[in-house]
Amino acid sequence: MTIRDVVSYLVAHQLAGNAEVIKIAELYFAQGVSPSVIADALGMSRDRVRGYITRINDRTVSPHVLSKIIKRCIPLITQVKPLVNSCRCRCGAEVYTSTARYRHVVNEHREVVEMFVEEVLKALATAVVKK
Numbered sequence: 001m002t003i004r005d006v007v008s009y010l011v012a013h014q015l016a017g018n019a020e021v022i023k024i025a026e027l028y029f030a031q032g033v034s035p036s037v038i039a040d041a042l043g044m045s046r047d048r049v050r051g052y053i054t055r056i057n058d059r060t061v062s063p064h065v066l067s068k069i070i071k072r073c074i075p076l077i078t079q080v081k082p083l084v085n086s087c088r089c090r091c092g093a094e095v096y097t098s099t100a101r102y103r104h105v106v107n108e109h110r111e112v113v114e115m116f117v118e119e120v121l122k123a124l125a126t127a128v129v130k131k
């Protein structure tokens, strides 16, 4: 249940064209880079970086499992083609901030998010079985 929430959060940001959120998840959870180094690297405020990390952390119980899941699912998630490019969604809507883009995708394109979440979860399950 919580793994699905993490995957769903990341897939929605990828579809929203918020590549920086995926990058933050990868650097912090998969590579162990500190929030302040990430903030400098991405030219974002530390508070904003910490905000995204907190959102993702909220959605799970074990940091170890979370790190493993994120390592495995990021290569899959980054293959998903964003619905929003340069603030314009494929449906014609114009969305100008990363929060607005995320909300638009979650509210208006829920079925697309769900479809990719299922795909990623299926691929994760296969990877676990194969080991």
Ligand SMILES: [Zn+2]
Binding pocket: 083, 089, 090, 091, 092, 093, 104, 108, 109
């Ligand atoms: Zn749209």
